Amino acid sequence: MSDRYARQIVLPEVGTEGQERLGAATVLVAGAGGLGCAVLQYLCGAGVGRLLVIDHDCVDESNLHRQPLYRMSDLGEPKASAAVAAMRRLNPQVSAKGAVQRLTPANAADWVSRADAIIDAADSLALTYILSDECFRQGKPLVSASVLGLSGYVGAFCGGAPSYRAVFPEMPRQAGSCAQSGVLGTAVGVIGTVQAHLTLALLLKLEPTVLGQLISVDFRTLRFSGFSFAATRESAGPPLRFIAPEEVGAGDLVVDLRSLTEAPTSPFPGALRIGVEDVEREGLPERSASRVVLCCRSGIRAWRAAQALRLAGHADLALIALGD
Secondary structure: OOHHHHHHHOOOOOHHHHHHHHHOOEEEEEOOOHHHHHHHHHHHHHOOOEEEEEOOOEOOHHHOOOOOOOOHHHOOOEHHHHHHHHHHHHOOOOEEEEEOOOOOOOOHHHHHHOOOEEEEOOOOHHHHHHHHHHHHHHOOEEEEEEEEEOEEEEEEEEEOEOOHHHHOOOOOOOOOOHHHHOEOHHHHHHHHHHHHHHHHHHHHOOOOOOOOEEEEEEOOOOEEEEEEOOOOOOOOOOOOOEOOHHHOOOOEEEEEOOOOOOOOOOOOOOOEEOOHHHHHHHOOOOOOOOEEEEEEOOOHHHHHHHHHHHHOOOOOEEEEEOOO
């Protein structure tokens, strides 16, 4: 075995058997941004045998302060492709493959089925719920993380532990983004490194298991905290699920919650154009439909509208996060 891994093989928690286990593993990383860069570097360096990275975005100069896999020469290149090229330079013993596409409700099942562990490193709450639902269904572990400003968290869900949906049954009423709220590169690097560490712990089958554990960090006060959610029960009743646009049927009533200024045209001909506040205040016009499909950019307004409609007696609801 290569001397490359000598310093971790000497650990009793790893050894030759553990290194072989890492070499035989496949990990799916959804998102090659700040978190994904840290995760990919450390999993690649540790010798995880096969890394699959999916990301639809391209490298922008504003990414470089927190995404050290990329260089100025990568500007404009798809992140998935640039990340794979960087990993091949870092460790040619690892098989790295990239897909320049979005991970969606339509393809999530296929991508999750290919991996032993799944890492949620995307800046999308809707995608977190999509991945959690699919990982829970397939019994695959999901290591999910988020960083905003000077705080962040990482947790290990599903795969025998409660789902993300069980721990966070409600979406926030609004959520910021790195572009809006800012983020410090070192904060992203720390959380991404912890995310990689939890993934290695899962692949090495370290005890006690990291499944069912959540770690949070306040980078302003340098306080680490966390809790176990291993005993959390799954939410009762049918969940609000995200679907792909192509799953919309002829009998569905589609409500596009984006304003005309935000999106002058809707991808769904005949969609009602109503703001989320109006839905929360007045509900929907009387119109028969087998299902109400609510859509917006991030999925958060769709979630809010769906909660209001549930209280008004609507039972058959679906959500779509259209993205940028």
